[in-house]
Amino acid sequence: MDFAFDARTEELRTRLLAFMDGYVYPAQEVAERQRAELDSPWDTPRIVEELKAEARRQGLWNLFLPDAEHGAGLTNLQYAPLAEITGRSPQLAPTALNCAAPDTGNMEVLAQFGSEQQRKQWLEPLLAGEIRSAFAMTEPEVASSDATNIETRIERSADGAEYVISGRKWYISGAMNPDCKIFIVMGKTDPDNPDVRRQQSMVLVPRDTPGLEVRRAMRVYGYEDHWHGGHAEVVFDQVRVPVTNLIGEEGGGFAIAQARLGPGRIHHCMRLIGMAERAIELMCRRAVSRTAFGKPLAQQGAVQQWIADARVAVEQLRLLVLKTAWLMDTVGNKGAHTEIQSIKIATPRTVVDIIDRAVQLHGAGGVSQDFPLAELWAGARTLMLADGPDEVHQRSLARRELKKYL
Numbered sequence: 001m002d003f004a005f006d007a008r009t010e011e012l013r014t015r016l017l018a019f020m021d022g023y024v025y026p027a028q029e030v031a032e033r034q035r036a037e038l039d040s041p042w043d044t045p046r047i048v049e050e051l052k053a054e055a056r057r058q059g060l061w062n063l064f065l066p067d068a069e070h071g072a073g074l075t076n077l078q079y080a081p082l083a084e085i086t087g088r089s090p091q092l093a094p095t096a097l098n099c100a101a102p103d104t105g106n107m108e109v110l111a112q113f114g115s116e117q118q119r120k121q122w123l124e125p126l127l128a129g130e131i132r133s134a135f136a137m138t139e140p141e142v143a144s145s146d147a148t149n150i151e152t153r154i155e156r157s158a159d160g161a162e163y164v165i166s167g168r169k170w171y172i173s174g175a176m177n178p179d180c181k182i183f184i185v186m187g188k189t190d191p192d193n194p195d196v197r198r199q200q201s202m203v204l205v206p207r208d209t210p211g212l213e214v215r216r217a218m219r220v221y222g223y224e225d226h227w228h229g230g231h232a233e234v235v236f237d238q239v240r241v242p243v244t245n246l247i248g249e250e251g252g253g254f255a256i257a258q259a260r261l262g263p264g265r266i267h268h269c270m271r272l273i274g275m276a277e278r279a280i281e282l283m284c285r286r287a288v289s290r291t292a293f294g295k296p297l298a299q300q301g302a303v304q305q306w307i308a309d310a311r312v313a314v315e316q317l318r319l320l321v322l323k324t325a326w327l328m329d330t331v332g333n334k335g336a337h338t339e340i341q342s343i344k345i346a347t348p349r350t351v352v353d354i355i356d357r358a359v360q361l362h363g364a365g366g367v368s369q370d371f372p373l374a375e376l377w378a379g380a381r382t383l384m385l386a387d388g389p390d391e392v393h394q395r396s397l398a399r400r401e402l403k404k405y406l
């Protein structure tokens with residue numbers, strides 16, 4: 001078993017690390033300052049566009065997309081260590097490289113299932129980083145971790161030329177950003193179909209369509225998550241789009257959602273490992289620079305234990321994530337189902353724990369706005385819910401495991 005990255009990955013890692021040091025980290029303070037001066041907090045600070053232009057110029061662009069025609073053509077195993085590096089600055093780096101959720105998943109859906117016209121109209125500007133997008137599935141009124149519960153209706157108009165969409169969604173990431181021009185909306189076209197997984201479809205809804213209202217920003221532990229374009233409540237009131245806005249076939253929404261979530265989940269886990277590495281680095285720097293009760297924090301046994309445990313946990317997680325990436329490349333996302341669920345269960349909770357220790361070591365500073373830890377913690381914690389709550393993955397994984405003995 002060879003644990004070394006291949007030559008292309010090593011070369012891209014070297015370039016990406018230099019890009020992070022030379023451009024991303026120095027931009028963080030500038031971006032904060034520029035945001036404070038914006039007319040709307042949801043607009044994109046100028047420096048983000050400059051970072052995007054530089055990343056593109058350096059060929060550090062669309063690295064997530066395995067399809068060589070539209071993206072960088074990297075395998076999951078090649079992309080994993082790069083996504084990890086971007087996780088060290090989750091606010092700026094993924095967007096700078098055009099590798100931020102939910103656009104990545106939406107681009108994958110369009111590349112894989114979109115018609116030629118849909119790809120031209122929406123995929124091309126997304127790949128060019130000219131617009132952003134959102135994915136609207138979750139609804140406040142129903143337990144949306146079970147997609148068969150979704151109540152939004154997508155009905156054909158009387159003349160059959162249009163779909164009429166009605167429903168209410170929330171926690172729709174990116175939707176507060178005015179650059180978010182297109183929504184992929186999941187709803188039911190055939191609610192009476194006895195096959196509950198054939199009731200749903202996905203349609204493209206441009207932001208400016210009458211009846212679409214971005215109603216309010218939903219907070220995350222009090223954070224507005226400006227960097228991700230916020231998370232919005234969105235109402236669709238008799239929204240009409242041409243039937244050509246259907247993605248794939250009627251009744252195919254559930255299957256597309258499943259296909260979309262595989263790569264999305266591993267990307268989150270890769271970035272989470274980068275967040276954990278950042279927390280460990282901050283923890284160590286703090287431990288060697290503060291003294292309490294006569295000795296540096298670094299010499300306290302409890303602190304050493306936190307640091308050692310964090311290192312062990314990150315190494316374990318990284319191996320599992322890389323194995324999952326390798327499996328996705330070799331046997332496909334379906335074949336890697338158990339491993340994708342395993343990393344989606346293991347990574348957020350472990351990283352939350354590591355960041356929490358780093359918060360503790362920083363004392364009051366840990367929960368303050370002067371260190372990134374509190375925001376990193378909140379972001380990591382949401383991933384125990386988003387893209388499927390832990391318990392849903394545990395249920396499905398356990399069922400597959402038990403099946404072997406039935």
Ligand SMILES: Cc1cc2nc3c(=O)[nH]c(=O)nc-3n(C[C@H](O)[C@H](O)[C@H](O)COP(=O)(O)OP(=O)(O)OC[C@H]3O[C@@H](n4cnc5c(N)ncnc54)[C@H](O)[C@@H]3O)c2cc1C
Nearest residue numbers: 135136137138143144145171172173382386387388389391
């Ligand atoms: C920051 C953030 C960003 C998000 N972005 C998006 C987005 O862009 N688009 C989008 O559509 N959605 C998004 N979501 C929503 C997210 O995908 C949902 O919150 C998630 O799928 C859970 O659905 P729910 O909130 O309706 O919880 P519910 O389905 O009501 O579940 C609540 C809880 O019930 C428990 N539970 C559920 N099923 C089981 C089971 N089978 N066994 C045991 N326990 C169970 C779990 O503990 C679960 O957390 C986002 C959420 C957050 C927090």
